Structure formats: C-alpha cells, structure tokens
Amino acid sequence: MRQYFPVLSIAGSDCSGGAGIQADIKTMSALGCYAMSAITSITAQNTTGVRSIQPISPSIVADQIDMVFSDIPPMAVKTGMLCDANVAAAVADRLRHYAPQHLVVDPVMMSTSGSHLLTPEAIETVVSEIFPLASIVTPNKMEAKTLTDSDNPTVQVKKLRDMGCRAILLKGGDSDNTDFKTDLLYIEGSDEPIELRADAVATNNTHGTGCTLSSAIASYLALGNDMVTAVRLGKLYVTRALEAGAFITTGRGHGPVNHFFSPRRQKNFNPNRI
Numbered sequence: 001m002r003q004y005f006p007v008l009s010i011a012g013s014d015c016s017g018g019a020g021i022q023a024d025i026k027t028m029s030a031l032g033c034y035a036m037s038a039i040t041s042i043t044a045q046n047t048t049g050v051r052s053i054q055p056i057s058p059s060i061v062a063d064q065i066d067m068v069f070s071d072i073p074p075m076a077v078k079t080g081m082l083c084d085a086n087v088a089a090a091v092a093d094r095l096r097h098y099a100p101q102h103l104v105v106d107p108v109m110m111s112t113s114g115s116h117l118l119t120p121e122a123i124e125t126v127v128s129e130i131f132p133l134a135s136i137v138t139p140n141k142m143e144a145k146t147l148t149d150s151d152n153p154t155v156q157v158k159k160l161r162d163m164g165c166r167a168i169l170l171k172g173g174d175s176d177n178t179d180f181k182t183d184l185l186y187i188e189g190s191d192e193p194i195e196l197r198a199d200a201v202a203t204n205n206t207h208g209t210g211c212t213l214s215s216a217i218a219s220y221l222a223l224g225n226d227m228v229t230a231v232r233l234g235k236l237y238v239t240r241a242l243e244a245g246a247f248i249t250t251g252r253g254h255g256p257v258n259h260f261f262s263p264r265r266q267k268n269f270n271p272n273r274i
Contacts, residue, residue, distance in 0.1 A: 002268045004034035005222045006072050008100075009215060010065065010091055011080030011108070012041040012053070012117070018256030019208030020081060027215035031237070032264035033222055036074060038064035040091065041083040043117075047207055047251030053117070055083045058090035065094040076102035076222035078214045079130065085121035092129035102221040105134040106214035109143050123147075132164030136227060138214050140171040153193065157186050167227050169217075173209055173238075178202070185231050196232060198239040203246035205255035212257060213238045223267065 007028045014020035021037045028035035040061050044051040068074065077100045082088040095103065107126055109118045118126070127147065131137060137160065145151055148159040153170055160168050166188040172181050181200050184193040216234035225233065238257070245258030 002270050004266060004268050005032070005219075006034040006036055006074045007215075007218050007222045008036045008038065008065075008068055008074035008077045009080065009218075010038045010040060010061075010077065010082075011211065012043055012083060013039050014043055014045055014208070016046040016207075016251065018047065018250070018254075019211045023208035023211040023256070023259065024078065024080065024215040026259035027212050027237075028219050029266075030259050030263045031216060031219040031223070032267040033219045034072075034266065036068050036072060038068065038091075040087050041081060043081075047253035047255055049253065050117070053083060055087050058086045061087055062090045062094050065091070065098070069094075069098045073098075074100060074222070076100065076104065076218040078104040078106065078218040080106050080211055080214065081108040081117050082122055082126060082130075083117070084119050085125045088122045088125040089129065092125065092133070095130065095133050099133075101135075102218060103134050103136075104214045104218040104221070105130055105137045106210055107137065107139050107143050107147065108210065109146060127163050131160075134165060135221070136167035136169060136217065136231070137165045138169045138171060138210070138217070140210060141174045144170055153184055154191075157191065157193075169231055171210070171213070173206070183231075183235060185228065187227055194228060196235050198235060201239065201242040201246055203242060204253075205242070205245045205248065205250070205257060207254040207256050209238055209242070209257060212241060212259065 009024035012020045025035040042054045148156045168186045170184040183196040216237045220230035220233045241257035244261035
C-alpha cells in the first residue's frame, strides 16, 4: 500500500482564512502533502486585526496530537500560535513523547496587524520546553529581538543557541528594505549564516506569511529534503505566493497570499522502498 506524506500543524485557527491553521493546511496541500491539524486556540479575526482569542483546553490539544500520532504518524510537525502557558506545556509534553523527526517551531508572538498572540508565561514555556525539541526555529525580526533583547544577528543566534535551538532562521520579511528581503539561516553546528535573498514584493497582502513559510519548510522536510534545501524552497514558495496575490483585494486590511498559485498533485510513496 502506498502512503501520502502527512504533515501536522499545531496552531491556532484564523476564521478569516489567511493565517494559522487555515494557512498551514493550504500550504501543505498546495505542496502535495497530507495536512493534519491540532488546534490550540480559536481566534476571532480578519484582515484588520484580532478581536478575541479562546484557548482550547490543554487536554483536548493533547488528545488531538495523540489521535494523529497513533493513527497517521506525521513525517514533519510545525507549531504556530500556542496561546498560553498551559497549552504550550501540553504541546511540549506530547512532542517530547513522540519525538518527531522534523519539528519546525514558529514562535508566533504577534499578528501582522499588531495583535499580541502569546502571553509572557507562554513565551517562557516555549523557550524552555519546545525550543530544545525543534529542528529549526523561525523568528521574525520582532520576535528575535523580544527573545534575545538584541538587534544583532550574531548575538541573537548565540542566545537562541543557549536556549537549545539547533537550526535558526532569522526572517527578514518585516525589514524596511523595499528592494529585497534577506533571511539568515544558521544550520546546526555552524555560526556562519547562509544568506537567502529575494526581491521584495510591493503588496499589502502579507497576512499569514510566517505561518505559510514554516508550513512550507515542514512540508519540504517531510518530502525528504535536507534543511538548507527545505528552507530555500520554502522561501521561494512564499515569495511566489506573495507575487501571485499582490494585486488581489481580500478584506480591508492585510490580505492573504495566494497559496494555490501552482498547486501540486498530492504526492505518495511506497514505504517499503525507504
């Protein structure tokens, strides 16, 4: 029997469809993977902002993860918005138990519209319990500064490594450079950055780009790529999704990217040949 390439997102729900679980499922599906989800919170939001957040019971979050792993073990996992310390602790406990081969951690702290999505207590839990489990951590400029109290990439990487991070992607999509956007990838065991540069896309439709990138990286890891290739392909996917959705109006604020600019057929493989 052949199998799909299952990927699990552990994150919050965005009812407007541009970020969170919805963006993750769209991304994984567009790249040919079988998308699964464990919802950590429900948000009432749209392209203009977040009105309210309701955390899911930590036991229900843990049960979702258990049910997925016990039946359809994911080939990669990504975490997004974990909301509060109790939910984050429940997620950390299950991730330690199952020890997925590939774990992409997006330390979602703030929405594109500027709403806070992670409590200070939850940040401490994510840092102490989830960062050491991650294959790669993907903070943006604001998140890296919040986590390390520094604007210097070298200092940021050193402090993130002290927190237990292995590979680190310092995202530059929120920089002020209007010509190009540069991400810095530090692979495990090296302090020399790999510079990933892409032309800046002039658009207001940037809702969910962080969720989309982390999901793309997880998908490409599940499909068998090494870390550098997975990150390169993930960044390329986000850039093309931004370009494809740049002039489409969706909502009155920061609209979504076009996840399905070039969807792939759902891929499958023969597990007996691996």
